[in-house]
Amino acid sequence: MRLPPAPPGPTRESFWRSPLRGPWLTATLGSLLLPLVLVVGATGFISNAAYQPALGRNALLPPGGVQPFGFGWPASPSWLYALNQGVHVTVGIVAVPLLLAKLWSVAPRLFAWPPVRDPAHAIERLSLVGLVGGAIFEFVTGILNAQLYYPWHFNFVVAHYYGAWVFLAALAIHVTIKLPVMIRAWRGRGVLAPLRADLEHTLSEPYEPGSLAPPQPAAPTISRRGLLALVGSASAGLLVVTVGQSAGGPLRRLALLAPRGQSIVDDGPNGFAVNKTAATAGVTRRATGPDWRLTIAGAERRVLSRQELLAMQQGEHDLPIACVEGWSTTQHWSGVPLRDLAALIQAPPGSVLRVESLQPHGVLRRATLGEAQHTDERALLALRVNGVDLSLDHGYPARIIVPALPGVHCTKWVTTLTWVRS
């Protein structure tokens, strides 16, 4: 069977004129992008494990299914979760220009003629829908979620988690197939040699049908190293306006566009970011007034007022609080060590800690902490921050602060702590 010749337009190889496109460029961009997406993928699965989905009602994903990365999450080092999320979000954002460049370099392939050569080609193209669609889906949903923008009709957590499986499955087969092509490209042209050419010496790669190199290259207007510098400077720009929301310190003022960067720099001891205000959570001044009591339960049961809690031995620690959305901030917290409260009611050994908030609704009004987390000496029921009482938005009268615990599990407006045998 003979196919008609390609119609005029992008289906003809001669339509694509850029002298930079070719196997070397795509191999190089792909090899730069690959480690970044692997880091973003790994930190994403680690983030899911940090929620300890096996405990209580911590799981945000539907039960069952492929969740192979579950393990007890440690409480040390205290910056573990902040680092993981900062890397996940910042590296993901910084990889965007590289992803766009990689996709630009293979754009002619989308229009390849004939659209399907044989069954192998058809199944390969189908997996490329998963690869390109999955990659863009993961980047778009993650980036929009960090800006609290939800123009879609699906659950972000579930879709972002399983979208990663679509992308990584397609990526695994793609890398396996393309590895020999990459090696051939570097063998033929050298790994770094094409970067030595300035604009005057920039030549197109030799044309072969279907090789991405153009049959009729235009005169170059930028060198290959110039293109990499262009991509690198766009990534660097994103890094500068983003990383401060995770790194903190003076860099936070430089985070000009990050959702929790410069815009959240406030004065005062309670002037740091929250992920939900008291008003949004439905927590009122009245519910947190002098009548507020904390119930703690284990083998015994006690009810404590805030005055009684303040009268106990207070622990003080500098600890980071880190959001799944990537931002974090280290503050000076003080309050009652959870260990001391556990001793008061004779918590059973090997127990998990169920924390409940007076927040009337929302999936995160309760959290369950593993033993390593609630027995850490720095794990606090915090009452004060930076030398003053917690503000209502930061969880007054009392909140959980545990090293390396995901921010949304550092429950605010705590009413009940129950130590139960796991």
Place this chain on the structure above:
Amino acid sequence: MIAGLRRRYGASPWHLAGHLVALGLAAYAVSRVLDPRYSRGLNVVVWLVGGAVVHDLVLVPAYSVLDAFARRALAHRAARGVPAINHLRFPAAISGALLLVYFPLVFARADGNYFRATGHHVTGFGTRWLAITGGLFAVSGLVYLVRVRARRARAHRPRAR
């Protein structure tokens, strides 16, 4: 038999097996999200495929056409030795990447959610993006002028032998 499969399929049996495993895993993952408790209809499939379609058929043609337009407009300057086009491409690429990633904040698309979460309204992001963009083009333009002057000075200097 293997040779027959290879001829009819177009690649080795390993190619087929690998793709079937990958596509099977992907189909399973999509089916997990299609649970009506977590997604409305096929909305998640629309987003999975739609992102690639919008990228390939809107974003790539759009920036390619802009680039071609700028190249044509600056063609007369290319001959002078300093490629002016790249002094547009660099600020445009950086500014464009910032806008692509942060457009919801730049255009205050989710002020309600942002206020409910942070207690602050989305303010100043658009102004800051514009200021960054202006600064980038200004710096790039200055570098261009410096490079053109340096080249002219070099051209007029008598060559030392």
